[in-house]
Each structure stands twice: as structure tokens, then as C-alpha cells.
Amino acid sequence: MAASVRLLVRRLVRLSHKSVTSSAATVSCRPGCCLGPSSSRCFSDAAEDRSTHFGFETVPEAEKAKRVYKVFENVAQKYDVMNDAMSLGVHRLWKDMLLHVMHPQPGARLLDVAGGTGDISFRFLDYVSYQQERRKRRAAGSSQTPSWQDISDKYPTDDRPQESRAVVCDINKEMLKMGKQRADSMGITSGLSWVVGDAEELPFDDDQFDIYTIAFGIRNVTHIDQTLQEALRVLKPGGRFMCLEFSKVTNPVLAKLYDAYSFQVIPVLGEVIAGDWKSYQYLVESIRKFPDQEEFKGMIEDAGFFCVRYFNFTGGVVALHSGFKL
Amino acid sequence: MAALLRGLRAGRLLRGLSSVVAAPTSTTPQCRSLRRGFHCAALRLQDESKSDKHSASSSYSSSSSSSTTHDDYTSQQDSDPSSGDQEQDEDYETEEQLQARILTAALEFVPLHGWSMEAISAGAEAVGLSSASTGMFTNGAGDLVLHFISQCNSKLTEILAEQHNEVQLGQAEPKKTADFLRDAVETRLRMYIPYMESWPQAMSILLLPHNIPDSLKHLSTMVDDIWYYAGDRSTDMNWYTKRAVLTGLYNATELVMLQDSSPDFHDTWTFLDNRIQDVTNMAVTAKQMQSTGQAVAQGLLGAAVTLKNLTGLNQRR
Numbered sequence: 001m002a003a004s005v006r007l008l009v010r011r012l013v014r015l016s017h018k019s020v021t022s023s024a025a026t027v028s029c030r031p032g033c034c035l036g037p038s039s040s041r042c043f044s045d046a047a048e049d050r051s052t053h054f055g056f057e058t059v060p061e062a063e064k065a066k067r068v069y070k071v072f073e074n075v076a077q078k079y080d081v082m083n084d085a086m087s088l089g090v091h092r093l094w095k096d097m098l099l100h101v102m103h104p105q106p107g108a109r110l111l112d113v114a115g116g117t118g119d120i121s122f123r124f125l126d127y128v129s130y131q132q133e134r135r136k137r138r139a140a141g142s143s144q145t146p147s148w149q150d151i152s153d154k155y156p157t158d159d160r161p162q163e164s165r166a167v168v169c170d171i172n173k174e175m176l177k178m179g180k181q182r183a184d185s186m187g188i189t190s191g192l193s194w195v196v197g198d199a200e201e202l203p204f205d206d207d208q209f210d211i212y213t214i215a216f217g218i219r220n221v222t223h224i225d226q227t228l229q230e231a232l233r234v235l236k237p238g239g240r241f242m243c244l245e246f247s248k249v250t251n252p253v254l255a256k257l258y259d260a261y262s263f264q265v266i267p268v269l270g271e272v273i274a275g276d277w278k279s280y281q282y283l284v285e286s287i288r289k290f291p292d293q294e295e296f297k298g299m300i301e302d303a304g305f306f307c308v309r310y311f312n313f314t315g316g317v318v319a320l321h322s323g324f325k326l
Numbered sequence: 327m328a329a330l331l332r333g334l335r336a337g338r339l340l341r342g343l344s345s346v347v348a349a350p351t352s353t354t355p356q357c358r359s360l361r362r363g364f365h366c367a368a369l370r371l372q373d374e375s376k377s378d379k380h381s382a383s384s385s386y387s388s389s390s391s392s393s394t395t396h397d398d399y400t401s402q403q404d405s406d407p408s409s410g411d412q413e414q415d416e417d418y419e420t421e422e423q424l425q426a427r428i429l430t431a432a433l434e435f436v437p438l439h440g441w442s443m444e445a446i447s448a449g450a451e452a453v454g455l456s457s458a459s460t461g462m463f464t465n466g467a468g469d470l471v472l473h474f475i476s477q478c479n480s481k482l483t484e485i486l487a488e489q490h491n492e493v494q495l496g497q498a499e500p501k502k503t504a505d506f507l508r509d510a511v512e513t514r515l516r517m518y519i520p521y522m523e524s525w526p527q528a529m530s531i532l533l534l535p536h537n538i539p540d541s542l543k544h545l546s547t548m549v550d551d552i553w554y555y556a557g558d559r560s561t562d563m564n565w566y567t568k569r570a571v572l573t574g575l576y577n578a579t580e581l582v583m584l585q586d587s588s589p590d591f592h593d594t595w596t597f598l599d600n601r602i603q604d605v606t607n608m609a610v611t612a613k614q615m616q617s618t619g620q621a622v623a624q625g626l627l628g629a630a631v632t633l634k635n636l637t638g639l640n641q642r643r
Binding site for chain 1: 420421424443444447450454455456457458459460461462
């Protein structure tokens with residue numbers, strides 16, 4: 001009783017501050033909050049008793065999922081426009097770097113969790129098709145004048161199902177709808193599927209995917225370790241887990257500028273462009289609540305991944321963590 | 327919390343085991359089940375006493391066919407009694423071994439794909455892992471080439487050690503230095519023959535700036551090994567000159583081999599013979615020059631003294 005009253009009061013305080021959250025280049029949000037790694041997953045506790053953070057607020061775990069869903073329902077329409085506005089277009093570079101580090105081989109299967117509007121999946125399909133084109137050109141170039149025998153021999157190899165496939169999984173139907181519209185406008189017809197699913201309970205069998213990515217989504221899940229366990233489950237042996245997420249800025253000067261920009265500029269942009277101050281305030285606050293690079297690396301290792309490394313982009317504003325299921 | 331995670335991990339591994347058993351068509355069921363078996367063994371071992379360890383490992387050894395990884399596991403269990411990080415240590419050791427396994431498998435695909443990430447991904451798939459595991463190799467093709475070079479060096483060291491043993495046991499005659507060097511260089515260069523078409527690409531990869539320290543290290547250790555088994559125990563300037571000479575010899579012969587089209591690289595071995603002859607001649611010439619030089623110096627000294635006597639400078643007043 002007292003707890004719920006406290007929550008009400010906090011919520012009123014929040015509303016009066018008119019906080020807005022924005023996520024620069026958030027692909028989609030995972031429902032749930034990230035508990036501190038010290039909290040244990042005791043199954044004896046009821047979910048309502050355990051609370052977690054929603055931005056700088058404290059909410060019951062069960063509620064966080066709903067509130068995050070609402071946030072992304074509201075921002076889905078103007079999501080891509082806001083990403084470009086808030087990060088000044090730099091989020092495209094971050095995602096390109098993710099693909100560059102991933103370096104997918106043709107025939108790889110990608111699971112893009114919290115994939116929302118599909119940024120990563122589109123880039124993945126482009127990259128793989130480009131690689132295949134290059135290989136075909138190299139193979140054709142090496143044999144200057146192919147005989148009819150060579151050409152006829154190559155025909156069956158082209159039919160080989162070596163196309164890569166990307167599956168975009170998101171809990172939020174609005175974000176997936178936006179993504180599907182984008183795919184249609186870009187003219188992508190094959191190699192892409194859209195699935196509604198919860199990152200903590202993926203609707204896939206074990207050992208299905210070569211690469212699992214979650215870009216700017218893992219800070220929105222309720223239980224990060226559960227998400228990591230699910231990632232381990234659906235990956236094939238040798239599969240790679242990649243997580244792109246906002247992280248701790250290493251340079252103190254840059255950190256001050258970044259903080260000022262996050263709390264002063266981004267909510268205003270959210271209000272002006274998308275008409276939603278609160279959502280973008282939540283997203284900026286959720287960045288601050290996420291563990292830093294080393295801590296997150298420890299969590300990934302605890303989940304059972306090997307060769308875990310991270311790369312800092314833009315001085316630590318964004319970090320790319322990568323681990324292998326061996 | 328940790329026990330819960332371990333239990334979950336055990337559950338996942340058991341699921342993995344069952345899935346492996348249920349899918350007999352997977353490419354390398356032995357390797358995967360072996361590894362998972364070791365994971366299971368490692369988990370159980372953390373709770374059981376040391377005496378049970380050896381029995382568990384020996385039971386797994388009897389069921390497996392490939393025993394190399396297993397031997398390393400047992401040796402680690404003997405040398406790593408700390409139970410806290412034991413599973414982690416064993417897995418980290420296996421990480422490098424796993425990488426070595428992938429690269430060895432990738433060597434088969436080099437004639438098809440060249441020295442590149444495609445060969446490594448084909449190798450990963452041959453071992454039974456997804457092609458995404460090539461992300462482990464941050465140096466890409468350089469990793470593959472360096473792995474191959476170090477493999478060749480270890481093979482060479484084994485062969486030289488065996489020959490050395492035979493000489494020690496009296497089963498073979500000790501070779502002369504020139505012959506020994508010639509045979510060692512020929513044995514080492516013959517290991518490149520299966521990859522000869524793509525070897526220029528490999529050499530260019532080794533010359534990339536970030537690969538130069540590693541490739542130089544491999545080259546110098548190989549030359550050092552050859553000279554050690556040739557019987558060189560020098561501790562003066564000769565140590566450096568001998569190794570420099572052999573390095574030059576080896577590199578020159580390798581370059582000749584690249585563009586050699588004679589049957590069984592006959593021209594290359596002839597070139598090698600001639601260069602070793604040159605080196606031997608130069609050694610002899612150097613000695614002769616030294617003695618001649620000494621004689622000439624003495625003669626000049628005598629002439630100078632005579633001159634001084636003639637001019638009367640040598641007189642003491």
C-alpha cells in the first residue's frame with residue numbers, strides 16, 4: 001500500500017517535471033528493465049514485489065514492460081526521423097561499423113532482436129549481396145573466356161540456396177509495422193521476415209542462427225541476463241552475439257557535453273519533432289541506468305559466451321560488445 | 327546465484343547433448359559431443375573430489391576417438407587444481423586450441439579460396455561451427471598464414487629432432503654442416519608445395535606491416551632451430567653471421583621456388599646447392615684472406631722498420 005502510494009507520488013513528480021526521453025538511434029525497445037547484476041533471480045519472490053528502474057523512476061517489474069511498450073508505440077511513427085535529428089546522422093555510422101565488425105559471410109542467418117524498423121537487417125542484406133556480387137565478379141574475371149562447358153557447369157551452383165536470411169524480431173507491433181513499410185518502399189522482397197517476440201522468451205528453436213544482434217534495445221529489457229541466456233540458446237555453435245548500446249563516455253570533458261546535450265537538447269527535439277517529451281526523457285535516462293562497458297562484458301561472459309570484446313565508438317557514447325557461443 | 331547459473335548451464339548442455347544425440351547427421355558429432363562432454367565433466371568435477379576426476383576423464387577417453395583435446399584436458403586437470411576458475415581456465419585453453427583446429431581445417435580450402443576469410447569460414451563450417459565464428463580472427467588471413475607457418479616450423483623441428491636422436495643412438499651417420507643445411511631447407515620448403523599457386527599471396531600477407539613482427543619471429547626461430555640441430559654452439563659474432571647467412575639463403579631459395587616450373591622443383595634444389603657452395607667457398611676464402619692479410623701486415627711492418635733504420639730515425643741519441 002505504502003509502496004504504491006510512493007510510486008504514485010513519484011509519478012506525479014515526474015509528470016510535473018515534464019520529462020521526455022529520446023533514444024538516439026534506438027532500433028526498438030525490449031520490454032523489461034535491467035536489474036542490477038547483484039539481484040538474484042529468486043523464483044520465490046513475486047514479480048510485483050521486485051522493482052526495477054524505468055529511467056530514473058522505480059517501478060514494479062511487471063509494469064516496466066507495459067510502459068516501455070507504450071513509449072515505443074508513441075515514438076514509432078517518427079522514430080527514424082528522430083534518430084537522425086538527435087544523433088545528427090551519426091547513428092548510421094554506428095550501424096555501418098556494426099556490420100563492418102560483423103563481416104557476415106554469404107549464407108549466414110541473422111536474428112535482429114529489438115530490430116524494430118529494420119535498420120540492421122537492411123544493412124545486413126545489402127552487405128551480403130555486395131559480397132556475393134564481388135565474389136561472382138572475381139570468379140568471372142579470373143576465367144577470361146569461359147567455354148560453354150564452364151558456363152553450363154556454373155548453372156547448378158547458382159541455384160544453391162546460399163542466400164542469407166534476416167529475421168527481425170520485436171515485441172512492439174507498431175515498430176514492426178514501420179519496418180515493413182520501409183522494406184516495401186525499399187523494394188526488398190526476399191530474405192526478410194518479421195516476427196513478434198519477447199527477447200526474454202524468443203519464439204525460436206535452439207541452434208538456429210549464425211548471428212544475433214540487438215542494437216539499442218537491451219537496455220530496455222527487464223532481465224538482461226535472461227535475454228543473454230536466450231541469445232545463447234538460439235545461436236548455433238560458433239554463432240556470434242553482438243550488442244550495440246549506449247555506454248559510458250570515457251573522456252570527462254566529452255561526458256559533460258554529452259550529459260548537457262542529452263538532458264537539455266534531446267527532450268526538446270522530441271517535443272518539437274515528435275510531440276512527445278516524456279518518451280525521450282525516459283530513453284535518455286535509461287541510457288544512464290545501463291551498466292558500463294566492463295560490467296556488461298562481465299554479464300555476457302557469465303551468460304556463457306567466449307572471446308567477449310567491446311569496441312567504443314565516438315569516445316564511448318556507443319559500445320559494441322561481441323561474444324561467441326563455442 | 328552462481329549455483330543456479332551452473333545448473334542452468336548444465337541444463338543447457340544436457341539439452342545440447344540430447345540434440346547432438348538426436349541429430350546424427352551433424353557434421354562432426356564426435357567433436358561437439360566431446361566438447362560438451364568435457365563441459366559436463368568439468369561441471370561435475372567442481373563438485374566432486376579429485377579422485378573422481380580421473381575416473382570420469384578416463385571413461386570419456388575410452389569413448390572418444392580423437393584424443394588430442396582430451397589429453398590436454400587431463401593435463402590441465404592435473405596442473406590446475408584450483409577449482410574456482412577451473413572450468414573457465416579449461417575453456418580458455420580450448421579457445422586457442424579451437425582456433426587452431428579451425429585454422430588447420432581451413433588450410434584444406436586454401437587452394438580453392440586463397441588465403442582469405444572465406445577459407446577460414448569454410449574451415450569453421452568443416453569443424454562444425456557457424457561461419458560467424460570467423461569473427462574471432464581479428465587478423466583475418468594473416469592468422470591463417472601465421473598458423474600455417476608455425477605448423478611447418480614445428481613439423482621441421484620434429485623431423486630434425488628425430489634425425490638428431492638417430493645420430494645419438496648411432497643408427498645414422500652425422501651429416502656435414504653443408505649437407506645438413508641443404509636437407510633442412512629443402513624439407514622445409516617442400517611443405518609449401520601443396521599451396522604453391524597461392525604462396526605469393528601468402529608472402530604478401532606476411533609482408534603487411536602489422537604482420538612483420540610475427541613473421542620475422544617465426545623466421546628467426548626456424549633459422550635458430552636449424553643451426554642448433556646442425557650443431558652450432560657458438561657464443562660470439564659467429565652466432566649472428568651464421569643465422570644471417572642462413573636467412574638470406576632461405577629467402578633467396580623461397581623466391582626462386584615461386585617461379586620454378588621444373589619437375590619436382592629440380593632447379594630450386596640446384597640453386598640451393600650452388601648457394602651453399604658459395605657460402606662454403608666464402609668461408610674458406612675468408613680464412614685464406616685472414617692469413618694472407620696477417621702475412622701482408624707483417625711484411626709491411628718489416629718494411630717500415632727497415633725504412634726507419636735506413637733514414638736513421640731509429641737511432642737512439
